[in-house]
Amino acid sequence: MPSALPLADPAPADGLLPASVADGVNDRNFGVYLHVPFCRVRCGYCDFNTYTSDELRGAKRTDYAGQAIAEVALAGSVLSGLPHRDVSTVFFGGGTPTMLPATDLAAMLAAVSNTWSLAPGAEVTTEANPDSVDAAYLLELAAAGFTRVSFGMQSAVPHVLATLERTHDPARVPLVVEWAREAGLDVSLDLIYGTPGESLDDWRASLEHAIAQRPDHISAYALIVEDGTKLARQIRRGEVAQPDDDLQADMYELADRLLADAGYEWYEVSNWAKRTEPVATDTVADPITGGESAEDLAEHRSRHNLAYWQGHDWWGIGPGAHSHVGGVRWWNVKHPAAYAERMLAGVSPAAGRETLDAETRRVERVLLGSRIREGIAVRELTASGRTAVAGLIAEELVDPRAAIRGTIELTLKGRLLADLVVRRLLAED
Incomplete structure (x- = not known):
């Protein structure tokens, strides 16, 4: 049976990169992604590299921050031969990063900052579920240097959340947004559309609920049924309907219209940023949109994700995390137990890599x-x-x-x- 892994070269145990990664290095930003692979429950549609407590095979959440910090140290050593670059963006994704204590996330961020230093105005984001944080937790993140939180809202409609197997109450979203604002954090809300059984009116309700919170940023992703997920099996057995492509198109058009009316501009197919107030009175209108130029939206865009789309450099920390530096791409072993073994042995957790021509x-x-x-x-x-x-x-x-x-x-x-x-x-x- 053919391997599902990418075709790749072996990854060296010391993680060292070829000299070619130095070419044009000063023209690329550098970001750090920290993957926290833990979830309380596995959502039926999710195919991310995540694990519930009964899937850890001896790996411990309490040990994870130390393991991630060890990989940060490895990354610092590997990149020490390149010209120094401050870290422009840091992103904690998952999984549910906020399943860890805020002190763990703070320690991981401190390790990044101590290894490379954060650029002035660096964007530091964590993903969170609405039911995984409270006001005190968010205040602790802000005090540690986080600047932004991305809440997995997904929907405001209970039956849609139930199909997605999301566990939070929609009424909690306004609370966590308010707490994040009080902590001084920028807010992004993530939505999913096209869930089986979701009507256009359901989707409108979710959009309106999200817009009412006045977040700085909104992502809206069409539900994709991934092979191997519980949702794919349910559809195959006829228990739920396959997402309707035409309905999803109508949902996208509705999202774009409502978000534009509410002061958001698209900057990537699935992402919208709040328009900023022009700083100067002589701001020149964009010749295509008639509104603010792309630069005026930069404050609320996800700069970390833009770095992916624009081909900059990032080091991915954690099980299954992918990295890219100067045309070399690699990915870590997937299971937290295998990752823990590599970090305990003091060797690179990379499972394979490729050099892009x-x-x-x-x-x-x-x-x-x-x-x-x-x-x-x-x-x-x-x-x-x-x-x-x-x-x-x-x-x-x-x-x-x-x-x-x-x-x-x-x-x-x-x-x-x-x-x-x-x-x-x-x-x-």
């Missing part, structure tokens, strides 16, 4: 860059890709004014069909 890096720039508001340069395309642009404009998938300026930017219709656009742009000569 120039063409692969170009393809990834097109694949990821086309999803963000600024788009990609036409010069990134092959001759066949450039030839496809005229047809994409004719089908109203790509903005013609941007194309004249030499960039490929998606229209609303193009965002709905982003995968199709990318396939056309990457057509072989």
